[in-house]
Each structure stands twice: as structure tokens, then as C-alpha cells.
Amino acid sequence: MFFTLRVARGIFLVLLAMQVLLLLPALSWLQQPSAVTGNMLAMFSLKSILVIVLGALFVLLHKQANKFYFKKNGADHPAITKIMSF
16 A cells, blocks of 8 residues: 555656646746737646645645554654655
8 A cells, every 4th residue: 555655646746747847838928918818827727726736645645655654663654754755
């Protein structure tokens, strides 16, 4: 179960990174605000919500993995004591 949570966490991190990279072109919209359409704003909103959800899942899986490991061994796993480690 612990390994599965770590793999799922890695997948969520990759998806999160992809979505953040796909949001970067939105910074160019600041140069021409008149060119922004409703469809562009809708996609930006959906991607922003997806980034928030994926980030929350990443943190939640970290806490869950620590809980499982702590229950089994009595201490946090040394490899995942930091929030960004797998």
C-alpha cells in the first residue's frame, strides 16, 4: 500500500507540473488583454482548478503515506519526511 501511494504521488506530481507548464502561456495574455476570449478564460480557470486539486492530492497522499508507515513502524519514513519527497 505504501509503494502504491508513493507511485500515485509521483503521477500527481508529474500531472501537476504539466498543468503548471501549460499555464505559462497565459502570462503573454497580459500584453494584449483585448485578445483574451471567453474560451481562453474558461480554459485558464479549469487548469487553475486542476492545479489546486492535484496539489491538494499530492499533499494528502504524502500525509496518508506517512500515516500508514507510522502505524506500521512507529516513526515517519526517513525518505518522505519532507513534503516534496516521494
